[in-house]
Amino acid sequence: MNDRLTTEDVHRYFPEFVEPGLLQVIANEGRIHRFAEGGVIMDYGNYVRMLPLILEGTIKISRQADDGSELFLYYLTRGESCAMTFSCCMAAKRSEIRAVAEEDTVILGLPQPKLDEWMMRYKSWKNFVMQAYDQRMNELVRTIDQVAFQxxxxxxxxxxxxxxxxxxxxxxxxxxxxxxxxxxxxxxxxxxxxxxxxxxxxxxxxxxxxxxxxxx
Amino acid sequence: MNDRLTTEDVHRYFPEFVEPGLLQVIANEGRIHRFAEGGVIMDYGNYVRMLPLILEGTIKISRQADDGSELFLYYLTRGESCAMTFSCCMAAKRSEIRAVAEEDTVILGLPQPKLDEWMMRYKSWKNFVMQAYDQRMNELVRTIDQVAFQxxxxxxxxxxxxxxxxxxxxxxxxxxxxxxxxxxxxxxxxxxxxxxxxxxxxxxxxxxxxxxxxxx
DNA sequence: TTCCCTGTGTGACCCGGATCACCGATTGGC
DNA sequence: GCCAATCGGTGATCCGGGTCACACAGGGAA
Known part of the structure; x- marks a missing residue:
């Protein structure tokens, strides 16, 4: 089973990536991982060494309290990525969250060391990352609204x-x-x-x- | 009253900014604003056209529900900036939060159109922005923990x-x-x-x- | 000093959701 | 088809915090 994408595939899944060089490095560096429904993609406390781009399926992101009880935060779906993970990658921190496949899911894993460099080289990558942060930030604020006000x-x-x-x-x-x-x-x-x-x-x-x- | 900083000032307040060109543009473009304790720096629904870097003092960030009731989110203090604001700047959105001076506060306002361009030109600026997002993200998650679990x-x-x-x-x-x-x-x-x-x-x-x- | 306004202390009662206990219904395994 | 396990329904009671009502205290202004 092939675990790579062609540059054409990358462009098809992520039309916002426009620079040929970017498509090329993503195709070269990215590795496909598949998770069955319920599969744990990342758990609380894990070290994070790759950034997942979601190709197919849906991932449920939740927060775990110390006593093990959970709280659902948000879903990620195709074409999206996980800003919390990006943040963990960059700082080489342990994950603060748990990610579980809500349905059968295919992701493209990008290796941590390259991501930062791409930010300055490829504008559409930088925009993608910034937008991912943005969206997650907004989701978190809405989650706070829900828990606090509703x-x-x-x-x-x-x-x-x-x-x-x-x-x-x-x-x-x-x-x-x-x-x-x-x-x-x-x-x-x-x-x-x-x-x-x-x-x-x-x-x-x-x-x-x-x-x-x-x-x- | 002078409303600018010299490049030396910028470097003193933000030692993490290293590129001379970056120090120069921040000194050129930044304008100093002063707020007395209790002053409203930004309110829910405002359009945001500048990014505040905090030089002195403390800012309280809170979220407002539709009925006007509030929820404290976190403090920002000297040397920090506001990722939520950055996110609003970029997307030209209305502010989702309210920022009030907790004590007498001095900020350096940077004009929105330049910020994005600096990301690709100055590595230390990019790192600063990414770190700001990171920290705020973590604060938001901790706020969720508090409201949901404590x-x-x-x-x-x-x-x-x-x-x-x-x-x-x-x-x-x-x-x-x-x-x-x-x-x-x-x-x-x-x-x-x-x-x-x-x-x-x-x-x-x-x-x-x-x-x-x-x-x- | 006196008055008044704001801030604090406290009781009574209400309400949403937690917890406990238990029962019945559905379903999958054999 | 039977059994056991899981899932869902429901009452009883508890508890944290909301709401209402009101008394009191401190401090500023005249």
């Missing part, structure tokens, strides 16, 4: 619609417990709220399955 | 010691109401918790005054 019912509604959007499907396959973990609340609270959402005709519930009924 | 008593203790550290003084001048706003909780909760901290010998309380007793 009630659980709103958070749950947002979570469900976001997760449905990622799947491009109105049905989510997940247990109440898994959702509770992501939102860092109790399973009972989620069960009760989902029930009231069902009573209001917002969702249909089944074992391991939630279907959005209302257009969000 | 109890109010811990959050308050952290807040008090952080604020004392910024002042380099064991005494904080602030009302309970102001603290409650920063932590986005009720005044009564803060009053009660401070009282129990006083009973435990952790702080001494006075009108508009909190003094840390225990070494943190």
């Amino acid at each position: 009630q659980l019912d709103e958070r749950l509604a947002d979570y469900v619609s976001k997760r449905a959007a990622i799947r491009e499907d109105r049905t989510i396959l997940s247990t109440h417990q898994a959702i509770a973990d992501d939102l860092h609340v109790s399973r009972e609270a989620i069960s009760r709220l989902l029930k009231t959402m069902e009573n209001r005709g917002m969702v249909a519930l089944g074992r391991n399955r939630i279907t959005l009924l209302q257009p969000s | 109890q109010l008593d811990e959050r308050l203790a952290d807040y008090v010691s952080k604020r004392a550290a910024i002042r380099e003084d064991r005494t904080i001048l602030s009302t309970h109401q102001a603290i409650a706003d920063d932590l986005h909780v009720s005044r009564e909760a803060i009053s009660r918790l401070l009282k129990t901290m006083e009973n435990r010998g952790m702080v001494a309380l006075g009108r508009n005054r909190i003094t840390l007793l225990q070494p943190s």
Whole structure:
């Protein structure tokens, strides 16, 4: 199985990369890695030595408290990269987050030592990295808004619609417990709220399955 | 009153800037702005057209919910800059945050159009910007940790010691109401918790005054 | 001094979500 | 088809913090 991309592939996945030299080095240096759904791409405390560009699939990024409990932060999907990882790469720090494949996922891993150099050489790379930081920063601020300002019912509604959007499907396959973990609340609270959402005709519930009924 | 810095000044405030050309353009393009304690440097919704480098003083960055209530995010102090602002500059977006002078503060404002160009020309500028993003990202994650995982008593203790550290003084001048706003909780909760901290010998309380007793 | 305003202390009650306990329903393995 | 494990539903109770009400204290202004 081939673990490289051609320059044409790189350009197809990332049309924002325009310099031929950049396409060339990404094709040369990048290595393809595949993860099955649920596969742990990076865990809390790991050292990070490569930057993942997502070619296919979706990655779930979450934060872990010291006691092991989690909090969902955001999804990354095709064409995106992970600014938190970039930051860890640069400083040779341990990861502060956990990344898990939400579905079968293919990434292109770029070796840490080159990334910084490319910033000054290729404008479109620099823009890509800056934009990645930007987007993640905004996601983090929105996460703070949610945790600090919103009630659980709103958070749950947002979570469900976001997760449905990622799947491009109105049905989510997940247990109440898994959702509770992501939102860092109790399973009972989620069960009760989902029930009231069902009573209001917002969702249909089944074992391991939630279907959005209302257009969000 | 002079509103410029010499290249020597720039180098003194920001020893990490090494390229003579960089020192020169910063000295040429930068304009000094002064804010009294409590002055609003940037408000939610403003357009951002300059990047502030902090020369003296401290700036408090906070997030505002739609209903006007706030949440303290972090402090910026001398030698630092504001990545959120940088991000807004680049995208010509409205500010997502509010910046208020925590004490009398002097900043050097750099004009938005030049910043991006410097990234590719001056390595030490690029490193400075990347490091700024990094630090803010980490602060945001730590804020999320606090809001999501910690109890109010811990959050308050952290807040008090952080604020004392910024002042380099064991005494904080602030009302309970102001603290409650920063932590986005009720005044009564803060009053009660401070009282129990006083009973435990952790702080001494006075009108508009909190003094840390225990070494943190 | 007196008055008033702001800041603080405190009780009573409310409410969302946590926790505990337990039951029933679904499903996968055999 | 049976069993065990997992998943979901639901009541009881607890607890942290919000909200309301009000009393009191300190300090500045006249």
